[in-house]
Amino acid sequence: xxxxxxxxxxxxxxxxxxxxxxxxxxxxxxxxxxxxxxxxxxxxxxxxxxxxxxxxxxxxxxxxxxxxxxxxxxxxxxxxxxxxxxxxxxxxxxxxxxxxxxxxxxxxxxxxxxxxxxxxxxxxxxxxxxxxxxxxxxxxxxxxxxxxxxxxxxxxxxxxxxxxxxxxxxxxxxxxxxxxxxxxxxxxxxxxxxxxxxxxxxxxxxxxxxxxxxxxxxxxxxxxxxxxxxxxxxxxxxxxxxxxxxxxxxxxxxxxxxxxxxxxx
Ligand code: 2AM
Ligand code: CA
Numbered sequence: 001x002x003x004x005x006x007x008x009x010x011x012x013x014x015x016x017x018x019x020x021x022x023x024x025x026x027x028x029x030x031x032x033x034x035x036x037x038x039x040x041x042x043x044x045x046x047x048x049x050x051x052x053x054x055x056x057x058x059x060x061x062x063x064x065x066x067x068x069x070x071x072x073x074x075x076x077x078x079x080x081x082x083x084x085x086x087x088x089x090x091x092x093x094x095x096x097x098x099x100x101x102x103x104x105x106x107x108x109x110x111x112x113x114x115x116x117x118x119x120x121x122x123x124x125x126x127x128x129x130x131x132x133x134x135x136x137x138x139x140x141x142x143x144x145x146x147x148x149x150x151x152x153x154x155x156x157x158x159x160x161x162x163x164x165x166x167x168x169x170x171x172x173x174x175x176x177x178x179x180x181x182x183x184x185x186x187x188x189x190x191x192x193x194x195x196x197x198x199x200x201x202x203x204x205x206x207x208x209x210x211x212x213x214x215x216x217x218x219x220x221x222x223x224x225x226x227x228x229x230x231x232x233x234x235x236x237x238x239x240x241x242x243x244x245x246x247x248x249x250x251x252x253x254x255x256x257x258x259x260x261x262x263x264x265x
Contacts, residue, residue: 003130003131010104013056013057017052018102021045025093050072051072057084064080088190099186104216105212107215112218117220126216127216128197141224144201144247146249149202152202155185155201156183157185157189196226202246203245209241218243226251230244231244231262
């Protein structure tokens, strides 16, 4: 497998889907919005964008299967699978606010080997391939070098449908309000994670995540020199449904805080 070539070909397929989504975003007045679950929406744009991605990516690695949010393909690969979110941040897309993003990762067994996050608001392509570093629009990116969460900006996603851990989560919000530069919640997990990779945020955490929200981001952060795990510290968090990621300098402190607050009671 030529990981770099796969990554470059993936970007071309993402460009096609992005061009379709951009056109639809300019004329959102007639969107056909369906409710998928509590506070969870899907539009015909998500579905058509996913169809474009599945069709294009099938040519990039023909033997690969798909784990795609809208279920366009149920093909499962023995070794390789694409993990796809055609629109991450659909609620933002519907309301006409940024960011929202396309997120595409390729996994070999359970390891992400190529990833692309394209964020529409700032027209930014974040991408990485295994052992090839992380990149933003052609330039290498690195996580920040800030030490200490109190000197950092932290991103998160609010629970929107799974409120099981809401009291612990609210405690974590209070903690970061008091012990960091601030807390941000932009509404697209893939974008948040890409922003950790390029050093804009020192850390990101959320529970109730799906693999397609985080697959590409996991590789971006690793290749940019940062660390990723679930709330327990397991560093293969793709299917864990919760994630922390941060720059290398702040990770140990971040994990300690999240573990203490989120896994209490
Ligand atoms: P989606 O737009 O692809 O569904 C984590 O917060 C992820 O949950 C988001 O990236 C978003 O991805 C999804 N999500 C779905 N509904 C949401 C909502 N009402 N608020 C926040 N995130 C939501
Ligand atoms: Ca989505």
